[in-house]
Amino acid sequence: MSRAVPAAAVLAVLAGAPFVLDDYYVHLLIMSGIFFLPAAGMNLLLAGGQLTLGHTAFFGIGAYTSGLLALQWGLSPLFGMVAAAALAALVGYLLGTLTLRLRGSYFVLVTIGFAEVIRLIATNWIELTQGPLGLPGVPPFDLGRAAFALTSKRQYYYVMLAFCAVTYGLCARLLRSRFGRALAAVRQNESLAESVGVSAYRTTLVAMVVACALAGVGGSFYGHYTQFLSPELFAFYNTVTMVVMVVAGGQASVAGPAVGAVVFTFLPELLRMAAFYRMLIYGVILLLAIMFMPRGIVDALQRLRRHTPPPLPAPAAGGEALVVDDRRAAGDAAPLALEHVTVKFGGLTALSDVTFSLARREILALIGPNGAGKTTAFHVITGFLPQTAGRVLGDAGIDLTTLPPHEVCRHGLVRMFQKASVFPQRSAIENVTMAGHRLGRAGFWALVFNTPATQREEAALAARAAWLLDFTGLAPRAHEIASNLSLGEQRLLGLAIALAPGPAVLLLDEPAAGLNPAETQRVMTLIQQIRAQGVSVVLVEHDMKMVMGVSDRIVVLNHGQKIAEGRPAQIQRDPEVIRAYLGAGEADARA
Amino acid sequence: MIAELVQHVVNGLVIGGGYALMGIGLTLIFGIMRVVNFAHGEFYMLGAFLLFSLFGSLGINFFLASVVAIVAVGLSGAIVERVVLKRLREQPVEIPMLAMVALSVILQNATILVCDPSPKTIRHPFSPIPIVLGPIHVVAIRIFAGAAAVALIIGSHLFIQKTRLGKAMRATFQDGEMARLVGVDVDRVYTGTFALGAALAGAAGVLLGSVFWVYPAMGDQAAMKSFAVVIMGGLGDFLGAIVGGLLLGVAESLGAAYISSGYKDAIGFVVIILLLLFRPAGLFGRRERLR
Numbered sequence: 001m002s003r004a005v006p007a008a009a010v011l012a013v014l015a016g017a018p019f020v021l022d023d024y025y026v027h028l029l030i031m032s033g034i035f036f037l038p039a040a041g042m043n044l045l046l047a048g049g050q051l052t053l054g055h056t057a058f059f060g061i062g063a064y065t066s067g068l069l070a071l072q073w074g075l076s077p078l079f080g081m082v083a084a085a086a087l088a089a090l091v092g093y094l095l096g097t098l099t100l101r102l103r104g105s106y107f108v109l110v111t112i113g114f115a116e117v118i119r120l121i122a123t124n125w126i127e128l129t130q131g132p133l134g135l136p137g138v139p140p141f142d143l144g145r146a147a148f149a150l151t152s153k154r155q156y157y158y159v160m161l162a163f164c165a166v167t168y169g170l171c172a173r174l175l176r177s178r179f180g181r182a183l184a185a186v187r188q189n190e191s192l193a194e195s196v197g198v199s200a201y202r203t204t205l206v207a208m209v210v211a212c213a214l215a216g217v218g219g220s221f222y223g224h225y226t227q228f229l230s231p232e233l234f235a236f237y238n239t240v241t242m243v244v245m246v247v248a249g250g251q252a253s254v255a256g257p258a259v260g261a262v263v264f265t266f267l268p269e270l271l272r273m274a275a276f277y278r279m280l281i282y283g284v285i286l287l288l289a290i291m292f293m294p295r296g297i298v299d300a301l302q303r304l305r306r307h308t309p310p311p312l313p314a315p316a317a318g319g320e321a322l323v324v325d326d327r328r329a330a331g332d333a334a335p336l337a338l339e340h341v342t343v344k345f346g347g348l349t350a351l352s353d354v355t356f357s358l359a360r361r362e363i364l365a366l367i368g369p370n371g372a373g374k375t376t377a378f379h380v381i382t383g384f385l386p387q388t389a390g391r392v393l394g395d396a397g398i399d400l401t402t403l404p405p406h407e408v409c410r411h412g413l414v415r416m417f418q419k420a421s422v423f424p425q426r427s428a429i430e431n432v433t434m435a436g437h438r439l440g441r442a443g444f445w446a447l448v449f450n451t452p453a454t455q456r457e458e459a460a461l462a463a464r465a466a467w468l469l470d471f472t473g474l475a476p477r478a479h480e481i482a483s484n485l486s487l488g489e490q491r492l493l494g495l496a497i498a499l500a501p502g503p504a505v506l507l508l509d510e511p512a513a514g515l516n517p518a519e520t521q522r523v524m525t526l527i528q529q530i531r532a533q534g535v536s537v538v539l540v541e542h543d544m545k546m547v548m549g550v551s552d553r554i555v556v557l558n559h560g561q562k563i564a565e566g567r568p569a570q571i572q573r574d575p576e577v578i579r580a581y582l583g584a585g586e587a588d589a590r591a
Numbered sequence: 592m593i594a595e596l597v598q599h600v601v602n603g604l605v606i607g608g609g610y611a612l613m614g615i616g617l618t619l620i621f622g623i624m625r626v627v628n629f630a631h632g633e634f635y636m637l638g639a640f641l642l643f644s645l646f647g648s649l650g651i652n653f654f655l656a657s658v659v660a661i662v663a664v665g666l667s668g669a670i671v672e673r674v675v676l677k678r679l680r681e682q683p684v685e686i687p688m689l690a691m692v693a694l695s696v697i698l699q700n701a702t703i704l705v706c707d708p709s710p711k712t713i714r715h716p717f718s719p720i721p722i723v724l725g726p727i728h729v730v731a732i733r734i735f736a737g738a739a740a741v742a743l744i745i746g747s748h749l750f751i752q753k754t755r756l757g758k759a760m761r762a763t764f765q766d767g768e769m770a771r772l773v774g775v776d777v778d779r780v781y782t783g784t785f786a787l788g789a790a791l792a793g794a795a796g797v798l799l800g801s802v803f804w805v806y807p808a809m810g811d812q813a814a815m816k817s818f819a820v821v822i823m824g825g826l827g828d829f830l831g832a833i834v835g836g837l838l839l840g841v842a843e844s845l846g847a848a849y850i851s852s853g854y855k856d857a858i859g860f861v862v863i864i865l866l867l868l869f870r871p872a873g874l875f876g877r878r879e880r881l882r
Contacts, residue, residue: 113860283696
């Protein structure tokens with residue numbers, strides 16, 4: 001592996017450092033290491049788009065847990081650390097279940113509040129913590145027994161280095177795995193992630209638990225290293241330090257927080273010579289760094305180096321099946337049915353008592369003038385909007401009515417979005433690999449340890465993604481960043497993304513909008529090929545040539561009501577449909 | 592008993608008026624610009640220090656000095672938006688947020704260097720003898736601070752509803768892209784919003800700084816409080832921020848009197864956690880996610 005060489009070199013330099021540096025700098029390196037643990041966890045959460053500003057609470061919980069266990073019951077710090085990680089993870093889990101359903105800015109603000117509450121408890125619960133006086137005399141860290149207590153800075157340094165190496169490996173593995181791709185998917189396009197079977201809530205919750213456990217370990221080690229606990233641990237300033245390390249160091253890769261932890265531990269110390277101006281200069285450097293390197297130090301360094309993309313994995317030799325679960329493509333039962341579905345927004349009725357069903361291997365077009373309720377119908381079917389009344393049934397009569405989008409995907413229904421149908425900051429091949437999330441089976445620990453089964457699964461997912469790019473004709477653009485693709489290419493990529501989870505029913509929302517005739521023809525051909533492989537298709541489209549050309553049957557909506565249903569030839573002659581379409585035209589002509 | 596209760600509620604409302612001003616500023620900046628303004632507490636501190644310098648040191652008339660202080664804080668907000676935030680508009684939310692963290696470090700430490708960091712009081716021209724209203728006693732400066740907060744809240748409401756810039760702000764709040772398409776000068780809206788938000792924080796600093804102490808780190812607690820207010824009221828919710836601010840002020844005042852003064856500052860956040868359990872989208876339940 002090309003990565004192993006620089007990693008070994010860095011590790012060798014770090015291992016040799018205490019022989020060259022004096023104790024003061026070794027101390028700073030230990031502090032960098034201690035802050036790297038929570039920063040790496042914070043980075044993991046941020047990879048999923050969630051910024052925590054209460055991370056110091058978990059750091060402090062860790063410190064107090066193992067510190068108090070050692071002081072009151074004489075428990076070994078090593079076991080105390082396990083307890084610290086477990087408690088921090090548990091509290092993180094509870095806070096996450098409360099807040100991660102409302103992600104984004106809510107999460108940011110609530111985590112600040114949480115840390116503030118914990119700080120006030122630590123300050124006021126005098127019997128337990130001695131309040132602002134703090135708890136001196138925390139025993140030094142040991143390796144399971146007091147006889148193995150750490151006595152010198154150098155010993156602390158090597159234990160810390162081991163913790164950091166493990167953390168680095170853990171986070172790097174996670175970020176490169178299917179779990180890391182799910183986090184990136186949630187961050188870049190949450191709706192799209194949900195539609196291909198990623199649960200934004202569950203994914204960010206797992207990241208939260210890992211992040212809090214890491215903060216707990218870091219805090220525990222800090223307590224035994226400094227041998228003193230005080231409510232200052234919970235100061236907002238500590239959280240800010242961690243965020244600075246992550247963001248100014250560089251997000252997304254684990255190298256960012258690692259570099260950030262070292263730089264922003266040393267910087268305030270080096271600024272000591274500036275005496276009174278120290279914090280002012282620190283603030284100015286931070287502000288300038290953010291303004292001119294918003295993507296962080298590591299990213300700025302990487303730009304200096306030319307980057308060659310890895311070769312594309314070979315598409316699976318015998319081709320792939322579009323529908324992954326064969327059971328779903330078999331049988332004659334309707335794979336999708338709407339029963340008396342009504343949707344109201346306040347006083348406005350967007351869909352009114354709509355009933356229709358989709359036959360196996362059918363291409364059904366859903367048409368109607370603007371505002372007829374077509375996209376609303378898609379939202380309801382795929383779980384993005386709750387209906388006011390009625391039911392949506394999936395394959396074998398499974399009730400999809402109350403399911404969230406990622407579970408609808410698990411039942412074989414996937415939609416393609418009209419707008420924002422890609423993960424914009426990733427390459428085409430990465431987009432499709434991310435979207436194949438649902439097909440992975442490996443659990444959390446299998447991902448961490450990268451078991452042979454996980455490696456085989458990853459290879460299969462990569463091969464399928466390459467095959468889908470081939471199928472949609474995007475293989476030559478595989479390494480292009482999605483937002484740089486043309487509109488037509490983005491549509492094809494959106495189609496490949498929707499096909500990645502292996503749907504039995506594909507819902508296409510205006511796949512040809514804004515495309516030129518050649519591109520439209522390409523999409524039409526693809527739809528027919530997709531159906532030929534056993535996928536049933538629902539198509540919302542304004543391009544009548546395309547609708548009449550590909551669909552077996554058409555359902556017409558107008559003002560939220562179904563006004564006609566039949567074969568294309570019937571629909572073209574239907575007087576009510578003509579009135580719905582031309583009525584508006586006549587009104588315009590008179591105006 | 593009742594008289595004591597009323598007394599605490601009145602005290603709470605005066606502080607709550609200040610919290611509401613802070614909260615409105617923060618919620619406007621967040622709602623329109625999607626910037627979590629971590630320098631909000633420092634604009635509050637700046638307002639108080641400017642009043643202290645202009646009135647206390649230079650001897651300018653108290654009311655004139657208050658107005659000048661508020662306007663100056665607003666102007667510095669406009670400069671910050673133009674110089675710093677404008678460059679970071681395309682970045683994800685944590686980037687401008689962190690820039691504001693850096694700004695707050697700069698402002699707080701610059702103040703420590705320029706001014707004497709020990710806590711001071713502003714010797715306002717109001718009589719220190721409490722006015723007796725039936726069973727309750729209120730000093731005049733508190734009545735002034737409460738009335739001024741109400742006036743400023745109504746003033747900013749009218750500004751947003753009636754003026755051209757206010758309407759453009761509301762349009763940008765609803766849909767920034769659409770506002771741009773119909774010809775709203777979004778740059779101007781952003782600068783105006785940040786200036787207004789900063790000025791409101793500065794005004795809260797002027798008013799509460801006259802009642803309590805003035806010191807460089809005074810913004811830290813105030814910023815925490817305004818975050819609590821904004822979460823309670825719902826992100827980007829103007830009315831929510833007013834109600835949230837007043838509620839927090841009263842809850843703290845009652846909590847300090849009847850529960851524990853040590854935990855007083857935690858009350859806002861405990862309320863938030865309860866709200867999240869029972870009303871996850873803020874007091875008024877207007878959801879801001881998923882258009």
